[in-house]
Amino acid sequence: MPNLRLLLAYDGTDFTGWQIQEGRRTVQGVLEAAIEDLTGMTPRVLVAGRTDSGVHALGQVASLETRSTIPAEKWRSALRVRLPEDLIVREVTEVPPRFHATYSPISKRYRYLIHNSLVEDMFLRRYSWKVRPPLDVEAMQAAANRLLGTHDFRSFESNWPNNKTTSVRTIHDLQVFRTGHGPMMQGFSCHTEESGPQDFIAIEIEADGFLYNMVRIVAGTLVDVGKGARTPDDVERILLAQDRQVAGDTSPAHGLFLVQVYYPENDDEL
Amino acid sequence: MPNLRLLLAYDGTDFTGWQIQEGRRTVQGVLEAAIEDLTGMTPRVLVAGRTDSGVHALGQVASLETRSTIPAEKWRSALRVRLPEDLIVREVTEVPPRFHATYSPISKRYRYLIHNSLVEDMFLRRYSWKVRPPLDVEAMQAAANRLLGTHDFRSFESNWPNNKTTSVRTIHDLQVFRTGHGPMMQGFSCHTEESGPQDFIAIEIEADGFLYNMVRIVAGTLVDVGKGARTPDDVERILLAQDRQVAGDTSPAHGLFLVQVYYPENDDEL
Numbered sequence: 001m002p003n004l005r006l007l008l009a010y011d012g013t014d015f016t017g018w019q020i021q022e023g024r025r026t027v028q029g030v031l032e033a034a035i036e037d038l039t040g041m042t043p044r045v046l047v048a049g050r051t052d053s054g055v056h057a058l059g060q061v062a063s064l065e066t067r068s069t070i071p072a073e074k075w076r077s078a079l080r081v082r083l084p085e086d087l088i089v090r091e092v093t094e095v096p097p098r099f100h101a102t103y104s105p106i107s108k109r110y111r112y113l114i115h116n117s118l119v120e121d122m123f124l125r126r127y128s129w130k131v132r133p134p135l136d137v138e139a140m141q142a143a144a145n146r147l148l149g150t151h152d153f154r155s156f157e158s159n160w161p162n163n164k165t166t167s168v169r170t171i172h173d174l175q176v177f178r179t180g181h182g183p184m185m186q187g188f189s190c191h192t193e194e195s196g197p198q199d200f201i202a203i204e205i206e207a208d209g210f211l212y213n214m215v216r217i218v219a220g221t222l223v224d225v226g227k228g229a230r231t232p233d234d235v236e237r238i239l240l241a242q243d244r245q246v247a248g249d250t251s252p253a254h255g256l257f258l259v260q261v262y263y264p265e266n267d268d269e270l
Numbered sequence: 271m272p273n274l275r276l277l278l279a280y281d282g283t284d285f286t287g288w289q290i291q292e293g294r295r296t297v298q299g300v301l302e303a304a305i306e307d308l309t310g311m312t313p314r315v316l317v318a319g320r321t322d323s324g325v326h327a328l329g330q331v332a333s334l335e336t337r338s339t340i341p342a343e344k345w346r347s348a349l350r351v352r353l354p355e356d357l358i359v360r361e362v363t364e365v366p367p368r369f370h371a372t373y374s375p376i377s378k379r380y381r382y383l384i385h386n387s388l389v390e391d392m393f394l395r396r397y398s399w400k401v402r403p404p405l406d407v408e409a410m411q412a413a414a415n416r417l418l419g420t421h422d423f424r425s426f427e428s429n430w431p432n433n434k435t436t437s438v439r440t441i442h443d444l445q446v447f448r449t450g451h452g453p454m455m456q457g458f459s460c461h462t463e464e465s466g467p468q469d470f471i472a473i474e475i476e477a478d479g480f481l482y483n484m485v486r487i488v489a490g491t492l493v494d495v496g497k498g499a500r501t502p503d504d505v506e507r508i509l510l511a512q513d514r515q516v517a518g519d520t521s522p523a524h525g526l527f528l529v530q531v532y533y534p535e536n537d538d539e540l
Binding site: 009010011056085086088090119120122123125126127 | 279280281326355356358360389390392393395396397
């Protein structure tokens with residue numbers, strides 16, 4: 001039975017997260033309905049990262065086994081006409097039978113976007129966390145560097161009743177940088193003294209795996225550092241404390257993007 | 271009685287345009303309700319440009335006379351807490367009694383934003399017109415240059431029953447240029463061959479006044495040129511024909527932004 005890999009992007013604003021729920025509009029629910037409409041068969045779709053309500057994806061990965069005889073290269077355009085404009089299938093490829101969207105990834109990359117300005121940018125309000133006080137990005141990066149590598153990230157995990165597994169993860173990359181905003185705002189900011197072309201701060205994080213709410217708690221804690229309320233040394237102490245209570249708040253879901261999921265290049269490593 | 275000038279920005283997505291309408295959510299309706307809540311008096315708000323349903327504004331200007339004793343410098347923050355997140359008061363200033371938002375402008379600037387890509391950018395779909403075939407921006411600019419200056423723009427006006435005034439207008443500036451997209455899409459486009467960092471095309475147009483749907487018909491016509499379906503010479507012929515039927519389609523409202531309204535610098539020119 002062919003195994004298909006779907007590369008997906010979605011705007012999380014109007015979805016109640018990934019996972020299918022009775023009476024709710026979810027990404028899985030909308031996608032499975034489109035696949036059922038296409039193939040006439042009820043699919044069972046696996047996913048790399050079950051995003052929460054409001055979280056966006058640029059490069060989510062799903063996989064499914066199907067008895068459909070529709071060739072993989074026809075799926076993308078066939079699904080496109082069956083999906084709403086906030087859920088896009090970027091690619092569909094046939095993969096080896098042992099490819100599993102959930103268990104095969106070697107790492108994932110998330111982005112957390114902060115609009116750091118005294119001026120509103122309402123056109124991007126669904127896609128960034130608004131933080132008004134000017135943040136010290138260099139201090140945030142210095143604090144972020146303390147989180148690099150392999151650690152027990154229990155302090156950065158929401159207390160989740162059924163968590164029985166290890167909270168040790170490896171962060172391969174963690175960058176904090178200023179970036180510009182969208183083209184529809186050109187000519188807007190330049191009329192006020194409060195704003196500039198680098199109003200957004202992106203936190204990019206790649207790790208072998210993520211605990212529940214880990215990126216959002218890291219972002220909330222780094223914003224505390226950016227405000228001067230915590231120091232890079234504090235972040236190291238938070239890490240060592242292994243206690244959710246000592247870390248910063250969980251930042252809002254709508255600033256979070258699943259950017260990319262990395263799988264082994266060689267099939268025999270799947 | 272003090273006369274106040276309000277500088278406004280709004281996301282037109284969820285408004286049925288500017289003008290107040292029974293049972294509809296309009297910018298004027300929401301703004302006047304907030305002002306009434308603040309002052310206890312029913313205001314009569316004048317506006318520079320009555321935007322249609324779905325059209326956005328970065329620098330709309332409204333004015334009102336008020337008996338309120340609240341000083342002008344308190345209005346902005348007082349209105350901010352009374353307005354929804356898709357309507358922002360950027361500035362409130364006291365202006366001379368003869369300042370009139372509708373009749374005092376010397377020119378206005380609009381932007382029309384086109385997402386010109388084979389790749390979806392769903393995060394900006396509310397704020398741009400999606401045109402998939404690659405457009406020739408140089409040809410569009412060459413055609414745009416034919417529209418500069420003072421002409422009868424009847425061909426670029428929707429047939430509007432009560433139009434009794436002249437359709438002669440002066441376009442001071444008309445620029446067509448490629449531009450980048452928002453920061454949330456970084457890392458998305460680079461994984462496909464079809465897209466690039468300059469996926470958006472902006473049409474910026476400043477004139478002493480605009481006919482009904484003029485920017486959207488100009489945009490629709492320039493896109494025809496960008497596709498190679500019309501030439502710059504054709505655009506000159508359309509202008510001379512003074513016939514709406516020969517121009518291009520009216521492009522969608524959600525790509526249009528009122529960017530700025532210009533008033534005389536000297537009060538005695540109001």
